[in-house]
Amino acid sequence: MRLLGSLTEDDIRRRLSASNAALRAGNNPLLRAALLSCGVDLRTAFVLHWIPEQAEDIYTVLDGTRQVLTIELARGDSSEPTEVDAIPLADYSEAVARGSRSERLQFAVAMDLLREASDDSA
Numbered sequence: 001m002r003l004l005g006s007l008t009e010d011d012i013r014r015r016l017s018a019s020n021a022a023l024r025a026g027n028n029p030l031l032r033a034a035l036l037s038c039g040v041d042l043r044t045a046f047v048l049h050w051i052p053e054q055a056e057d058i059y060t061v062l063d064g065t066r067q068v069l070t071i072e073l074a075r076g077d078s079s080e081p082t083e084v085d086a087i088p089l090a091d092y093s094e095a096v097a098r099g100s101r102s103e104r105l106q107f108a109v110a111m112d113l114l115r116e117a118s119d120d121s122a
Helices: 007-025 029-037 089-097 101-121
Strands: 046-052 056-063 067-074 083-088
Touching: 007 029, 007 046, 007 101, 029 056, 029 067, 046 101, 056 101, 067 089, 083 089, 089 101
Parallel strands: none
Antiparallel strands: 046 056, 056 067, 067 083
16 A cells, blocks of 8 residues: 555554554553563564453554564453464465555554664664
């Protein structure tokens, strides 16, 4: 999907940038710890989706190593282990291509931010 610089894209860019800043600042220590344990460079990680469930929170995170992680974090003082599934970027991209326009737009903006973050860290 080609980015046009629309207001919608700007809003998505702000939200994704805020998710990256929150990860780096440690606003969610459990998510941060899960990402670091997987070897994720937080400078290039963006939360694409967050689904708060009754017993856990489910995050979909674009990782700078060119994969997408689905992380299930138990809520409260649970001793449940954190579940992490890695999806190759190509597979996730294929799934998004069949999704809604808003999903495709969010993914395109996230990939653009990832390119910018990768260029900055090089």
